[in-house]
Structures are given as C-alpha cells and as structure tokens.
Amino acid sequence: MNTSVFKAPQEGLRLRHWVAALAVLLPAWWWAYTHLTDFADALVALIGLTRQTALGEAVHFFFYDTPKVLLLLTGVVFVMGIVQTFFAPERTRALLAGHRAGIGNVLAAVLGIVTPFCSCSAVPLFIGILSAGVPLGVTFSFLISAPMVNEVALIMLLGLFGWKVAALYLGLGLAVAIVAGVVIGRLGMEHHLEDWVQAVAQGAGAVDSATGSLSWPQRLQAGAVHVKEIVGKVWPYVIAGIAAGAGIHGYVPEDFMASIMGRSAWWSVPVAVMLGVPMYTNAAGIIPIVQALLGKGAALGTVLAFMMSVIALSAPEMIILRKVLKPPLIATFAAVVATGILLVGYVFNLVL
DSSP states (O other), rough: OHHHHHHHHHHHHHHHHHHHHHHHHHHHHHHHHHTTTHHHHHHHHHTTTTTTTTTHHHHHHHHHHHHHHHHHHHHHHHHHHHTTTTOOOOHHHHHHTTTTTTTHHHHHHHHHHOOEEEHHHHHHHHHHHHTTTTOOHHHHHHHHHHHHHOHHHHHHHHHOOHHHHHHHHHHHHHHHHHHHHHHHHTTTTTBBOOOHHHHHHHHHGGGGGGGGOOHHHHHHHHHHHHHHHHHHHHHHHHHHHHHHHOOOOHTOOOHHHHHHTTTSOOOOOOHHHHHTOOOOHHHHHHHHHHHHHHHHTTHHHHHHHHHHHHHHSHHHHHHHHHHTTOHHHHHHHHHHHHHHHHHHHHHHHHHH
C-alpha cells in the first residue's frame, strides 16, 4: 500500500515534467523544420555566396539537408521508441510479414510511396522500423519505395507523357521495391546488420511482457533512450553523407550526361545508373535535370533509370547505411536494386 501511495504522485510529477518539455520542444521542432529554407538562405548570404554559383548551391544544399535529416532522425526515432513499448516485435512481424509471402513487403512499399522522403531522409525511418523488430526484407521494401516512387515524379510523368507512362513508372517502381525486399528477406542476411542494430532490435522485446503496465513517463523515457542510442551513433555518418551529396549536387554535368544517355547503345542504361549513383538529391530536386536531359534528346527509359539510381542508390545514402549495415548487406541491397532499375530502364526504352 505504501508503495502505491507514493508511486502515483511521483509518476504524476514526472508526467507533468514531460508534458512541459514536449510543449516547448515540439513547437520548436516544427518551427525549425518549416524554416529550413530560410535558415539555409541566411547562412549562404552570411558567407557571401549566391545560389547562382555551383559552390553556393552546394553549400545551400548542405545547410538545408543536414538539419532536415537530423530533425527527421530525432523525431522518427523518438516516436518509434514510444511505439515499440506498445507493440511487441513478434506481433509487428506477424502484422507485416504474416504467413502470406510478400504481404508485408507490399504494405511497406505502399507506405513508402505516401511518405515524402528522399533516400537519406528515409534512412531514419528505416532504422526506426528495423529497431522495432520488423523483418529485414520488409524494411528494405520501404527504404527502396520511399525515394524511388515519388508523388512529384509521378505527377511530372503524368503531365508530360500521360497516365500510361505514369502508371508504368508506378507499377515498375513498386515491383522493384517489393521484389527486392522479398529477395533480401529470403537471403537471411540479418547477421549482416551492425551489432548495435541487432542489439537494439533484440532489446525491443524486453518490454513485451510489461507493455500494458508501463506508465507514460516510462514510455516517453524509452523514446528518449532510443534517440540517445541510435542518433548518437548515426549522426556523423549523416553529416558525412550529406556533405558528399552537397558537393556533387552543385556540379551536375548535364551536357555530358545527355550526350551519353541520348545514344541507343545497349550500355546507355547501365552507364546512366553508374552516373547517378555518386549523386544525391530527391525526386523533386532531380526533375529539372530530368527535364533538361529529355530536352537534349536523352531516351526516357535511360533518364528514368538515372533518376531512380540518384534517389535510391545514392552514395551519400550508402555512407549513412554503412553505420547500420555491414558491407555484404549493402552490396546485396545495391545489386538487387540496380538490377530492378536496369529492368525499368530497358522496359521503358522498349515500350516507348
């Protein structure tokens, strides 16, 4: 009796502290996230650069994307830390994977379509889902579809080429995400996750038997611990990846790439994919380049393969994923997705 008498006021006090903290932090998070462009513009102007230069555009890209990805990473990981106190990893696996092959991959791929993330922005949610115990292959279906099948690119294709081309892009992009996730899941490569990720995923089950008895302060504390464990390990890789992408983003050789992609040789598609891998932007950011390439005579399928490789296989994304995945799993992921992208490119060039 004495324990319960003193526990309730203590829990109530802790909850009020959390409510007060969140009342300040959540609006601050939202304000910062919605003013990233202003922040980047101000810093570029302060340095004395202009976005009309390659260097200025690269610096602006870095100042914009670094806080964006770190804010997303912190917010998503915090929420996932709370969510996993309600749902046991075993039940989550059953929901997404189930007994019907591929259902979890389909759900994850569809979820990826409706989330407006580029590849590096999708990585935080990928880490959060993975650490909550969702199967590896299902999680990869999300990671692939989130940047690859983008609503902006879909609308662009719809306006430029009609609904048939847009539908073909949507269907092939979904197919790549689902099939690639299924293949990676069947390979059983969970042991190629970094040790700390495996530990986090396994530790997610520690609260399974007590999820119903946890108080809200305990759940919020679990979210904070999740942020400390994951963000504390990943943030240097995030900054390094975005820095690499920003440097390349400011110096895109459109004329050279158009001359390569405009050829009808069979190797134009794989060359376009290889050219896209070192670059980094999201689907909205790559659209001006896509339009420029098409205007200079590049083949549609080759350009789409280039676009997909930029947003789904970017080098900065691989740098960030290296903190989470061991090299064999990164290589497998890249190989499976690249094969799917090549197929998309060849199909488009053949059909159109």
